[in-house]
Amino acid sequence: MKRSGVIGKLFWGLCASVYLSGAAFAQVCPTDDTMKTGMVMINNQIPARLLVRLDDHGQVTELHLDERYVVVRDQIHVHERGLFLSYERGAHINRTYVPDVPFSEFFPLEVGKVWSASVNVFENEVLVRSDVPYTFSVGEPNRLQVGRCAYDVLEITMETVTTEGKPLTTKYSYSPELGTILKGEGEHLWTSENGVMQFDELWAVRKAS
Template sequence: MGLLGSVLFGGAAVAQVCPTADTMKTGMVLINSSIPARLFVRLDNNGQITELHLNERYVVVRDQIHVHERGLFLSYERGSHINRTYVPDVPFSEFFPLEVGKTWTASVDVFENEDLVRRDVPYKFSVGEPGRLQVGSCAYDVLDVTLETVGTKGEDIVTKYAYSPELGTILRGEGKHLWTSQDDVMQFDELRVVRNKLVE
């Protein structure tokens, strides 16, 4: 992913147009200018590749590569020399196609560098009502998807997502554990299309 920095931060590499399903093959950048933060997302054959950039305000600047299943479920994470893998006992593909009222529940084992660190973590995804979300000059049909699970200390974690079926990714999140700009909301104010094809 050596080209990623130039793609994210080089003005010539991105254009001020709205991402589509087709452009997600090369990727898009979601920008929160108030933090500031930039999240790169690209679809591949197995899910998504993402990389998050935060500034010094957040003490730890994360520079990780994530792979999500269908842009919702974190199935693999690499960062800080730890490979973290999430393995559910029920295929996540059973949650799709998304429909209002549909749910997916599973017990998830979590591995770090192939060592089991958490067993049978309960996960539940549920689909709520459809809506329309504006991000900068771009607007998308979204579904309200809620994730319920528990943290390492047994605390309940509830996250609400605005998920774009067209882009196959999350455009907004709400939850106390998210990195946020304010009021526990992960909100972006601009989307950019990546025009260069990355070389991994």
């Protein structure tokens, strides 16, 4: 089974704290260079802490859910170019999404571009869902303010179906510079207000001297 498959749940997670061994926060806006070390995304209304960094396999998101949600779980998500979930590890379940069309065909991202695939979903190497339809489309560019930081983003829409076969649509604001999603809209997301999940602060991570 290929691990380079793509997609599934949006990577948004809620975390109360992030433990960064040998690292420190920098009071600068993250850039493509600082993403090599990582950044912390903060939602003050929930509150949430999300650490996004890079490793040899792609972008990794580390999250911890606190007692407010009566769930304590360590989870690592690996994303295809920071856009959609391709591999998930957590709660003793290794979930992998394998599309029949290579996700790389969606890049470079261009306004009006559409990517469609049928996706097989595996849990611990066992097929649990097959031929799940996914469609992604790139909308118009925009400018998004996150705290003191501003980024050019592309509006991307994901359309798929739930396990019950109901339509499921998510809209993302994706930063090509950071290679990650800065905002999500959808009824199924953990949200802060009106079905929107948006971060309030971004902190670059640097290695401690």
